[in-house]
Amino acid sequence: MFTKPIIIFALFMGLFASITLTGTITLTKQGFGDQFFEQWLHLWIIAYPVAVACIIVYRPFANFLTQRCLELLESRQ
Numbered sequence: 001m002f003t004k005p006i007i008i009f010a011l012f013m014g015l016f017a018s019i020t021l022t023g024t025i026t027l028t029k030q031g032f033g034d035q036f037f038e039q040w041l042h043l044w045i046i047a048y049p050v051a052v053a054c055i056i057v058y059r060p061f062a063n064f065l066t067q068r069c070l071e072l073l074e075s076r077q
Contacts (some may be wrong), residue, residue: 002056010059013054022047 022043026036 005058006056010052013055014048017055018044018047021051026055060074
């Protein structure tokens with residue numbers, strides 16, 4: 001069901017998304033102070049596996065919605 005490309009994509013996309021989101025949220029909530037990296041790492045360790053799991057689980061639904069939107073746009077032209 002899950003091929004190697006899907007898993008590898010999810011690992012990279014989860015990495016990039018979780019780094020960006022946890023970094024942005026940490027910076028917004030507390031600023032770039034002494035505890036920034038410690039707090040960011042704590043949040044990232046939690047967020048990374050959640051992000052990967054979400055990408056794997058939601059991928060088929062997101063693909064379906066994307067295809068449906070494209071079909072609707074093409075039918076209106």
